[in-house]
Amino acid sequence: MAKRVLVKFSGEALASKEGFGIDTAILKYIASEIKSLVENGIEVGLVVGGGNIIRGVSAAKEGIIRRSAGDYMGMLATVINAVALQEALEYWGLKVRVQSAIKMEEICEPFIVRRAIRHLEKGRVVIFAAGTGNPFFTTDTAATLRAIEIGAEMIIKATKVNGVYDKDPNRFPDAKKLDTLTYDEALSDNIKVMDDTAIALAKDNRLPIVVCNMFESGNLLEIIKGDYTKCSIVSNNIK
Ligand code: GTP
Numbered sequence: 001m002a003k004r005v006l007v008k009f010s011g012e013a014l015a016s017k018e019g020f021g022i023d024t025a026i027l028k029y030i031a032s033e034i035k036s037l038v039e040n041g042i043e044v045g046l047v048v049g050g051g052n053i054i055r056g057v058s059a060a061k062e063g064i065i066r067r068s069a070g071d072y073m074g075m076l077a078t079v080i081n082a083v084a085l086q087e088a089l090e091y092w093g094l095k096v097r098v099q100s101a102i103k104m105e106e107i108c109e110p111f112i113v114r115r116a117i118r119h120l121e122k123g124r125v126v127i128f129a130a131g132t133g134n135p136f137f138t139t140d141t142a143a144t145l146r147a148i149e150i151g152a153e154m155i156i157k158a159t160k161v162n163g164v165y166d167k168d169p170n171r172f173p174d175a176k177k178l179d180t181l182t183y184d185e186a187l188s189d190n191i192k193v194m195d196d197t198a199i200a201l202a203k204d205n206r207l208p209i210v211v212c213n214m215f216e217s218g219n220l221l222e223i224i225k226g227d228y229t230k231c232s233i234v235s236n237n238i239k
Helices: 024-039 067-091 113-121 139-149 196-204 219-224
Strands: 004-009 043-048 096-100 125-129 154-159 209-213 231-234
Touching: 004 024, 004 139, 024 043, 024 067, 024 219, 043 067, 043 113, 043 139, 067 096, 067 125, 096 113, 113 125, 113 139, 125 139, 139 154, 139 196, 154 219, 209 219
Parallel strands: 004 043, 004 154, 043 125, 096 125, 154 209
Antiparallel strands: 209 231
């Protein structure tokens, strides 16, 4: 069983039915899933996206807001989600620290990797906010980077789908789920696991990427215990 993991949630998944904002019922559910990991002695780092509030690329698409400004706005969105998630985790009685890649000491701690590791060793959940702190990077890349920095054994991308498909399952009924992929396969154009920067970083550091459905209760724990039947895994292992 993995001892330390990083779980990445999409911000979009936190959204209410209207497609934006934060649905506290979802927040409460996610936090309860994380609680079951902590109760099993797993050290958990978290990254949450910001797409339920604003996305840099979309904000910049009319050419009024520049891409870099849009990305900083997106990083701020991840801090809002991180603070919300911290509240939900504390609701379940967990110990939590939020660390931001962009200093905002009134709201949360700055990102200091050695301190983050110490928090994890003490059984605290650490939420890494504000992406990498740089524009032109995604929260998937931030999550991969943090996973490597804290020495996580895997990164779990918790999404709305149960794995990686050879084509978009929403558009193609014959789309096939891929249970295992190599990094190079994940880098190919039609496979959407993460952006290339994130995958390349994972490849260079041999960090396995697991993609699973966050809305199936118990899934995260099963994966961490070594059951990979309900997910897709990207690694260097030969099939
Ligand atoms: P230990 O050193 O292991 O006891 O860790 P700790 O995080 O409990 O200690 P510390 O006294 O540093 O922090 C106490 C509380 O203050 C925790 O809830 C931290 O998240 C919070 N905290 C620490 N540094 C900052 C900061 O720079 N900004 C904000 N907003 N909170 C902080």
